[in-house]
Every structure is written in structure tokens, then in C-alpha cells.
Amino acid sequence: MVIEEILVIFFGIFTDYTLRYVALGSTILGVTSGALGCFTVLRKQSLFGDALSHAALPGIGFAYIFAGTKDSMLLMLGAAVFAWFGGIVTLAITSTTRIKQDAALGITLSVFFGLGVVLLTYLQSIGGPSQGGLDRFLFGQASALIETDVINLGILAAGCFVVLIIFFKELKIATFDSAFGQSMGFPTKYLSALLTSVIVVAVVIGLHTVGVVLMVSMLIAPAAAARQWISSLKNMLILSAIFGGISGVIGSMISSTTEGMSTGPVIVITITAILGISLFFSPKNGYLFQYLRKRKQRQSNLNEISTATGENSN
Amino acid sequence: MIEISNDLIIIGTAILVAANCASIGTFLVLRQMAMMSDAISHAVLLGIVIAVFMVGGRETIPVIVGGVLSGILTVSIVEMLYRSGKLKKDSSIGIVFPFLFAIGVILVTQAGNVHIDVQHVLYGSIEFVPFDTLYLDEVNIGSKSLWVLGVLAIANIAFIAILYKELKISTFDASVAVSVGLMPMLVHYLLMIMVATTAVVAFESVGAILVIAFFIVPASGAYLLTERLSHMMVLSVTLGIISAIAGYLFAVLFDVSIAGSMATISGAIFGLIWVFAPNRGLINRWRRISKQRFEIDLAIVLTFIHDEINANRQVSASTLSNDLGWTIDYSKKLSEFIQEKKFVEQDVQGNLNLTILGQKKAKYYSTS
Known part of the structure; x- marks a missing residue:
């Protein structure tokens, strides 16, 4: 019975138009954020994505106020501009004051988000978009995706991957040994800016499917899960993209079966489950194998002690 | 109530x-x-x-x-x-x-x-x-x-x-x-x-x-x-x-x-x-930084004139920007400043010479 239902939903991707776009959109997000998230995790900037995604919210509001349409490309452009701006503000705070990175991130994400909320409520009070118009970007509503949205998302994602492939070596060096990169003549500053830009694009793609509030999870969790299995960067990127894509498909399918359920939370729970499995069962560092190894070690230690004491008593 | x-x-x-x-x-x-x-x-x-x-x-x-x-x-x-x-x-x-x-x-x-x-x-x-x-x-x-x-x-x-x-x-x-x-x-x-x-x-x-x-x-x-x-x-x-x-x-x-x-x-x-x-604050920080930069540039220009004169070469205000790689406006501003402070005097040919005060200052900078 259950399997039958799952199959019906799965084949729905090929027959049901809405579901097809929902699944496609979520997969595009999952794959892109999965791959790019590896860099944020490895550069120890995991929470930077959180600030960027919250900072995108006022961009949506301003884009709507100035353009007056819900054209998704314009809204995404506004979101991207503000996400970038949020990133710059965070960096400017840490580089010109003694405030540390965590507080700078907290300032950016809460103030920008507050501004975004002000704009959204302003739009509602002047009779702008109806309830559920723009606030679907808070937790994502993949079921609102239409064909042109998905095509736009696809183009943006393709752009990210082109950048990623062309600059793979440079980004790798900037991530693992930025001082060495600088000494080799790589413009590490520009590379960081480039990386921030592609992460902004990933955040913008994520607005439709997971929303601004939970986006950070889509950047961190797939990468952290992939890291448990693999240590080479290239393979880690691929596995992380696969994990992200799987969680996108599963999450959007589950949420589309239930009335009024946002996509974001379901996708986040799915990817965290994948991470949990990875933490427990990865053969190298998993909790399970660590425990088994420890027990075996203890057993052999005990055996050694008992043979040693046995010899002594003889 | x-x-x-x-x-x-x-x-x-x-x-x-x-x-x-x-x-x-x-x-x-x-x-x-x-x-x-x-x-x-x-x-x-x-x-x-x-x-x-x-x-x-x-x-x-x-x-x-x-x-x-x-x-x-x-x-x-x-x-x-x-x-x-x-x-x-x-x-x-x-x-x-x-x-x-x-x-x-x-x-x-x-x-x-x-x-x-x-x-x-x-x-x-x-x-x-x-x-x-x-x-x-x-x-x-x-x-x-x-x-x-x-x-x-x-x-x-x-x-x-x-x-x-x-x-x-x-x-x-x-x-x-x-x-x-x-x-x-x-x-x-x-x-x-x-x-x-x-x-x-x-x-x-x-x-x-x-x-x-x-x-x-x-x-x-x-x-x-x-x-x-x-x-x-x-x-x-x-x-x-x-x-x-x-x-x-x-x-x-x-x-x-x-x-x-x-x-x-x-x-x-x-x-x-x-x-x-x-x-x-940013304004104060910017002021402090530009003041420090000015102080350093002052040291550079005075030691430069000092060294050039010791090497028996002439220094003129007009070539200063070329010699030190600064913009013309900035070097003009600096050369006016050092003349005003009486570190340097300009002779009739337009060459710069250190005053006694300027020599002292240049020595202070080159030793510290």
C-alpha cells in the first residue's frame, strides 16, 4: 500500500505538471546549494549563508515596490542585490570595528530581516500582494513555481556551475590555503568575492523552495553529510550535490501531498536526516563504527591484561 | 483597577x-x-x-x-x-x-x-x-x-x-x-x-x-x-x-x-x-588613519630631501610627485605644508633646501 502510494507520487513527476516543476525546482536548488555549500563549510563560513539569506528579504520587498510586479526574475534580482549588500555590511563591520564575526552576522540578519518584515507589512497595508503573496518566501512554497520560474532557476544554477568548473582550482586553493594562493599570485580577494556571488545566487534560487529562514541548512547540511564519507573536494562536491538534490525531490514531494505545507521545513528535515545517517554510519568516522572499534579495542586490551596477569600468577 | x-x-x-x-x-x-x-x-x-x-x-x-x-x-x-x-x-x-x-x-x-x-x-x-x-x-x-x-x-x-x-x-x-x-x-x-x-x-x-x-x-x-x-x-x-x-x-x-x-x-x-x-567610529578611524598616513609621508619626504642633498643632488617641488610616485595635488599639498612649518625653504631656482629645523626632523625620522 505504502509503496504503491510512493510510486504514484513518484510517477506523478512525469505526468503531473505542477509536481514536475516543484520537483525540478527543488532539485535545482538542492544540487546548487549542495555543491556551493561545500566551500562555505570548508572555509568555516557556515553561518555567513544564514546572514545572506535573511538579508535577501528586503530586496524582495523593494523590488516589488519599485517594479510593481511579481515577476520572479526582478524579485530575485532585488534579493540578490540585498544579499550581497548584507554580506558587504557584515565584512565591513568585522574589518572596521572590534565587533567579532558572530555578532556582525547577528546584526546583519536580524536588522535586514526586520526591514524586510517592515516592507512586507507595508505592502500588505497599502493593499499590495494578497496574503500568501510575498511571505511564501519566508518558508518557501515550491508549489507556486511555474514553468518560467523553473527555467530561470535552471539558468542561474547553470551559471553557478560554469563558474565553479572554470575556477575550480582557484577556489580550491583559496579555500584550503589562501596564504599560499596569495603567494602564488592568485587574487584571493576577488576569488572570495566570486564565491560570495555564487552563494548569493544559490540563496536566491532557494527563496522559492526553502525560503530565507531555513536556507542556511541547505548550504551546510549536504556538505557536512558528504564530508563524513569523502575527503577529496571534487568527490565531496558531487556527493553533496546529490544529497541536496535527493532532499529537494523528497521534501517537495512530501509537502505537495499535504495541503498548505511549506516546502522549506520538509526539505530541511530530509537533509538533516541524511546528515544524521551519515554521522552514524559512515565507515571512517561514524558513531557506530567508532563505538564498535572502541569496544573491540577494549576487548583486546582486556584479553592482553588477562594473559599478562595469567602469566604472572604462573 | x-x-x-x-x-x-x-x-x-x-x-x-x-x-x-x-x-x-x-x-x-x-x-x-x-x-x-x-x-x-x-x-x-x-x-x-x-x-x-x-x-x-x-x-x-x-x-x-x-x-x-x-x-x-x-x-x-x-x-x-x-x-x-x-x-x-x-x-x-x-x-x-x-x-x-x-x-x-x-x-x-x-x-x-x-x-x-x-x-x-x-x-x-x-x-x-x-x-x-x-x-x-x-x-x-x-x-x-x-x-x-x-x-x-x-x-x-x-x-x-x-x-x-x-x-x-x-x-x-x-x-x-x-x-x-x-x-x-x-x-x-x-x-x-x-x-x-x-x-x-x-x-x-x-x-x-x-x-x-x-x-x-x-x-x-x-x-x-x-x-x-x-x-x-x-x-x-x-x-x-x-x-x-x-x-x-x-x-x-x-x-x-x-x-x-x-x-x-x-x-x-x-x-x-x-x-x-x-x-x-568610522569617521574617527578614517581621520586617524589619514593622519598616520600623512605623518609617514612627511617622514618620507623629509628623509628623501635630506638624502638627495647629502648626495649633492637638487630637489625641486615640481619633480617631487615624480620622484616619490604621488599625485601632483598631494605632493604639492605636502611641499606647501613643509614650507609652512619651516622644515624646508625654497630658493630662487625653485629647489628645496632643509632648514635647521627640517634637518633635525629628518634625522629624527631616519633614526627612529
Whole structure:
């Protein structure tokens, strides 16, 4: 019975138009954020994505106020501009004051988000978009995706991957040994800016499917899960993209079966489950194998002690 | 019973939220735990929802207990994950709180009987605070939020007053705190409990994300204005209260979200401090840097003239920009400055010669 239902939903991707776009959109997000998230995790900037995604919210509001349409490309452009701006503000705070990175991130994400909320409520009070118009970007509503949205998302994602492939070596060096990169003549500053830009694009793609509030999870969790299995960067990127894509498909399918359920939370729970499995069962560092190894070690230690004491008593 | 107007109840609530968050926030900013408070203020949602399920209503005490427990759960999972070495600290934070928050959001949206709106989870519902009154023996004793926040304020003041020394030492030097037997881990967990309690209580009025604004933004502003912990705390609370009142007025004026405009105003105030702070502001910093650069360039130009004259070469004001690679305007400004200060004299051919004062200065620079 259950399997039958799952199959019906799965084949729905090929027959049901809405579901097809929902699944496609979520997969595009999952794959892109999965791959790019590896860099944020490895550069120890995991929470930077959180600030960027919250900072995108006022961009949506301003884009709507100035353009007056819900054209998704314009809204995404506004979101991207503000996400970038949020990133710059965070960096400017840490580089010109003694405030540390965590507080700078907290300032950016809460103030920008507050501004975004002000704009959204302003739009509602002047009779702008109806309830559920723009606030679907808070937790994502993949079921609102239409064909042109998905095509736009696809183009943006393709752009990210082109950048990623062309600059793979440079980004790798900037991530693992930025001082060495600088000494080799790589413009590490520009590379960081480039990386921030592609992460902004990933955040913008994520607005439709997971929303601004939970986006950070889509950047961190797939990468952290992939890291448990693999240590080479290239393979880690691929596995992380696969994990992200799987969680996108599963999450959007589950949420589309239930009335009024946002996509974001379901996708986040799915990817965290994948991470949990990875933490427990990865053969190298998993909790399970660590425990088994420890027990075996203890057993052999005990055996050694008992043979040693046995010899002594003889 | 004294009637207080609804506006006053809302402003009073906002002031108490701001004061509670901003005082505890001082320690969060100084201990670099701002993002941990982000995690806690999201995660309390799950505890609140579960508590509502269990008792079947939004009773104050179960909601606070539920929220605090889930806050502590968050801190413990995050610490367990990064202590195991499998994840970095920021990654663990960024994984744990979205997960717990996502479960909370699904429970809120799918279970009909919780009566919490998803939007109110994010940006609170302070505008409804006056309608929630507290009854004691069937007698209306006023706004519930004012009572709860007032009790919390007393608890926070007591916490900070009793543990002031412990908090101070463990914040600025954890190893000293260990060596004098102050148990920084205990202080850490007590602080986390106070953060979670404050977050749950404030959550109802300003929502998950804007709690963070009150925790972090006023304290960060105060951090740029003073060097003393006690002053920083007073300033932080003051800035928080100003943001709350100004934010409320702004919201009423433009008919927008109250909590959102409080966060926006607090950001604007932080921005002003960032630019204009007397010592650590951007303007002062820029002045200091350009003054230092000018001082260095002065040293360069005087030693340059000194060396050139010692090598029996002529230095003229017009070729200075070429020789030192500066713009023409800047080198003109510098050469005028050194003539005005009587370090250098210009002869009839336009060549620069050091005065006795200038020679002294050049020697001072070349030896130091």
C-alpha cells in the first residue's frame, strides 16, 4: 500500500505538471546549494549563508515596490542585490570595528530581516500582494513555481556551475590555503568575492523552495553529510550535490501531498536526516563504527591484561 | 483597577523585552556567542509547541519550561556535535537550529489546535499583547505580558547582580576563572538558561528573529562606545529601550510591523554609532588613519630631501610627485605644508633646501 502510494507520487513527476516543476525546482536548488555549500563549510563560513539569506528579504520587498510586479526574475534580482549588500555590511563591520564575526552576522540578519518584515507589512497595508503573496518566501512554497520560474532557476544554477568548473582550482586553493594562493599570485580577494556571488545566487534560487529562514541548512547540511564519507573536494562536491538534490525531490514531494505545507521545513528535515545517517554510519568516522572499534579495542586490551596477569600468577 | 491604555501596554512590553534582551546580550556579544543565541531563539519554538500540545493551551509556565528545555537541548546537541570533531562549531549551529525550527513550523502549520500563526513565530504579535490579561482569583490584574516580563527582569537583574564577578572573569579570561575556582562551565550553562528563558518570553511579543535583534544589536552598539562592562550594560539597555520606543512610533506612523520596525530602528541606531562613535567610529578611524598616513609621508619626504642633498643632488617641488610616485595635488599639498612649518625653504631656482629645523626632523625620522 505504502509503496504503491510512493510510486504514484513518484510517477506523478512525469505526468503531473505542477509536481514536475516543484520537483525540478527543488532539485535545482538542492544540487546548487549542495555543491556551493561545500566551500562555505570548508572555509568555516557556515553561518555567513544564514546572514545572506535573511538579508535577501528586503530586496524582495523593494523590488516589488519599485517594479510593481511579481515577476520572479526582478524579485530575485532585488534579493540578490540585498544579499550581497548584507554580506558587504557584515565584512565591513568585522574589518572596521572590534565587533567579532558572530555578532556582525547577528546584526546583519536580524536588522535586514526586520526591514524586510517592515516592507512586507507595508505592502500588505497599502493593499499590495494578497496574503500568501510575498511571505511564501519566508518558508518557501515550491508549489507556486511555474514553468518560467523553473527555467530561470535552471539558468542561474547553470551559471553557478560554469563558474565553479572554470575556477575550480582557484577556489580550491583559496579555500584550503589562501596564504599560499596569495603567494602564488592568485587574487584571493576577488576569488572570495566570486564565491560570495555564487552563494548569493544559490540563496536566491532557494527563496522559492526553502525560503530565507531555513536556507542556511541547505548550504551546510549536504556538505557536512558528504564530508563524513569523502575527503577529496571534487568527490565531496558531487556527493553533496546529490544529497541536496535527493532532499529537494523528497521534501517537495512530501509537502505537495499535504495541503498548505511549506516546502522549506520538509526539505530541511530530509537533509538533516541524511546528515544524521551519515554521522552514524559512515565507515571512517561514524558513531557506530567508532563505538564498535572502541569496544573491540577494549576487548583486546582486556584479553592482553588477562594473559599478562595469567602469566604472572604462573 | 487602574486602566492602562493599550499603547502604553505595548510600549511597556517592548521596553521590558528590550531591557531583558539587551542586558543579557552584552555577555553574548562579549563571549562571541551571538549565533548561539540565534540558534536558541529559533529552537524555543519546538519546546513551546510541544508544551502547548501537552497541556492543551498556552499556559505561561509550561510554555516557558518547554522553551527553556528545547533551548538547552539545542546548546547540548551543538556542543556534542562539535566536541566529537565531526563538525565545526558554526556548522553544528547552522544544522541543529534549522532542523528543530523546521519541526516546530510543521507542527504549527499541520496541527490545527495550536493557535500559533507561522508569521507570528517569525515576527511576533506584540499588537495583541493588551488583550491577554492575567486573572488572580477572578480579578483582572492587568496585562499578562507585563507581569511575565517584569518577573523575568527581576530574575535577570538578580542573575547578573549575584554572578557579576563570575560572569565578568569567565567572559574576559576563562582560564583565570578556572584557576580561581569559579567554574566557567556552570556559569556558561546558567547564562544559556537565562538566554533561553528570555528568548521564550520575548518570543511571544517579537518573534524568533527579532529577539536576536534585541540580543545583539544594542549590545554591539554599546561595545563601540565604552571600555567598561558595567557602562556597556547600561548603554546597551538604554539603546534597546530607545529602539523599542522609536520603533513603536515608526510602526504606528507607517502602519507596519511593530517588531520589524523596532529591529530596523535598532539597526539604524547601530549604524549611527558605527559612523559617529567618538573613538571607534568610522569617521574617527578614517581621520586617524589619514593622519598616520600623512605623518609617514612627511617622514618620507623629509628623509628623501635630506638624502638627495647629502648626495649633492637638487630637489625641486615640481619633480617631487615624480620622484616619490604621488599625485601632483598631494605632493604639492605636502611641499606647501613643509614650507609652512619651516622644515624646508625654497630658493630662487625653485629647489628645496632643509632648514635647521627640517634637518633635525629628518634625522629624527631616519633614526627612529
